[in-house]
Amino acid sequence: MTASRAPVRQSSVRAHNLALVLQTVANSTDRPSRAAIASGTGLTRATVSALVDDLIAGGLLTEHDPAPRTGAGRPAAGLALNAAGPAGLGLEINVDYLAACVVSLTGEVRQRIVEHGDQRPLAPADALSALDSLASRARAAAAAEGLTLAGAALAVPGLVAADGLVRVAPNLGWQDVDVPALLPGLADLPLIVDNEANLAALASAEGERTFLYVSGEIGIGAGIVLDGELYRGGRGWSGEIGHVTVYPDGRPCRCGANGCLEQYAGQEQVAADAALAASALGIALAAVVNLLDIGVIVLGGAYAPEFDQLRAGIEAELTRRVLTSALAPVTLRAATLGPDAAMRGAADAVVQAVRADPAAWLTR
């Protein structure tokens, strides 16, 4: 069905194979040689050599001395991502802090600035103006280290439309805020604006290709990653697990409905009654697994530090309510990045965009 509506020319072949080579290096634990990449991908050595030349010339890969010796033959030149290559600027605005970080192409955090302060009393323009100058500081520091930015991404606790328009951010009190227009300092960079749970999910993959990330803050959000790709839904509003009904006639929610998960497993409820929170969470997560057949669930935000208290209660509901639980169990895991997850995911999104389409960067 999907013969994506675009024609393919030879240059698309090159673009695809450049990405293939770059991803192979990125996913490799050691520093692979051209020959290793060739046998790993199925491309010929000649082709890999040509592609690697382009990637080195474009500053995406670097060549290193061979690692250990292995038998006879000419020693291999080890290839690695260029730590000085295009980096990603990750930004986050949340209820009580602003944050920025710069992550290198290799995935290292090279800058990190967090500024605490209640954002709720501020008008969107003022909050974003403060973020803009925070971003400028991070940018300048990165430039001083010799890093060039490939783009920026901002995590927002709310519903974001495809063009960067924030439709609603209830906890910030925002409505219809045109974020890119209010960040003039970033006008020269490609800017991604996305929901915080979506971006936090990206940062929490740890090698997993298909999983659900759940973040318990004041609200509860989820990022759905299917086969390595974030699923955003038709309008970009997927993952609103906080308003999945757990008890149809239960507590009234600020959204107008009754019995939303948020009323039983929000940040405060976890602290007040972990058993109830775990049970409610388990019921909602069972629905997700029944619908999407997802095998791994990562608990982040306020859930991560309470993971040990929540685990048994959630698993009990999953076992009872997931139809296929006897055939294949669901794995529960705590997120490891803490409050930095969304900001890190934002920066990762930029870096991953470069890795997924290096040709766009090379010909920029």
Added chain:
Amino acid sequence: MTASRAPVRQSSVRAHNLALVLQTVANSTDRPSRAAIASGTGLTRATVSALVDDLIAGGLLTEHDPAPRTGAGRPAAGLALNAAGPAGLGLEINVDYLAACVVSLTGEVRQRIVEHGDQRPLAPADALSALDSLASRARAAAAAEGLTLAGAALAVPGLVAADGLVRVAPNLGWQDVDVPALLPGLADLPLIVDNEANLAALASAEGERTFLYVSGEIGIGAGIVLDGELYRGGRGWSGEIGHVTVYPDGRPCRCGANGCLEQYAGQEQVAADAALAASALGIALAAVVNLLDIGVIVLGGAYAPEFDQLRAGIEAELTRRVLTSALAPVTLRAATLGPDAAMRGAADAVVQAVRADPAAWLTR
């Protein structure tokens, strides 16, 4: 992230563009000319000509006289899918019938055989043996009409693993049935085995790219179509909406849990208490929309004839419980194919596979 782990060569370019041209013809309401395809796809006329030649030579397209006259210039040759091209064999086994149909490349039903009879007392081998001979009859009739089959697909009311192994089909009483091995008459054809709701969803798209199809039978199943593609989940067990919890402490379900949707909106419950069924269905569907941001829901199976009774009750819950309902409403629709949906979807799956990868058929 997804630079699908395979290298791309020139032949992949050709395969992709062949599919692009074929899909363009398939999705066209009139009979497009080579020039129209060129301007529609962005390929050059020369390239389209070459690709079309291959598709005509391979029996996938046919050339027709120009339709209406339009101004000056050489008249265009209209292209259309070849009605005598590779067809799909669709099969279904269900509690009280066996069915087979043959659908042409153009999407017309050319054969249709339904054999009523309770399958539950039969051993899987016996039921499938009967289906095998039914399939042979449909095949022979299709061959008599000059149709060649590109493959077959079977719809089963149960959980199907990727290799065609039916893990559980509760209403048939099946467990771990190796379907392909029990259909020797189809050994020479590629065979897809899939869940009936998944295949019924495919047949019920009606141009929609992202939607949820819900089928209310004895059990309740759902097919999730995201951007034109069926989402099957990590193990192929997605869409088990029947066991989403609606009332956590509600009626006990045969799956062992309490308050599953199936206990409130199954076939019998719809007849007994439509209002309760609609409300339960609405609660579960609201969860789907909150999680996946799906804008269109198609009600099939036993729900379709009761659509008018159910609609208001479902919509009330959706409006109340979907966080984004004020921003964008959810569209409810009744399926139109009736009990044939799964069988038709099975045949469609075969035809669509040919349309999505004509190069595979041409070089078979």
Added chain:
DNA sequence: TCGATTTGTTTATTGGTTGAATTATTTGAA
């Protein structure tokens, strides 16, 4: 009847991969 117009084909060119031959660099054995 002729020019304008549109469709479809032909041909030389270009970009990109392939496969085979070649060069480079090391280990190990005579």
Added chain:
DNA sequence: TTCAAATAATTCAACCAATAAACAAATCGA
């Protein structure tokens, strides 16, 4: 010490597929 074997990387001719531009075909309108 020297040379054969082995492995890595590069070079080069061949091939495949798309492109652009020229050309042939078929129709309309003046």
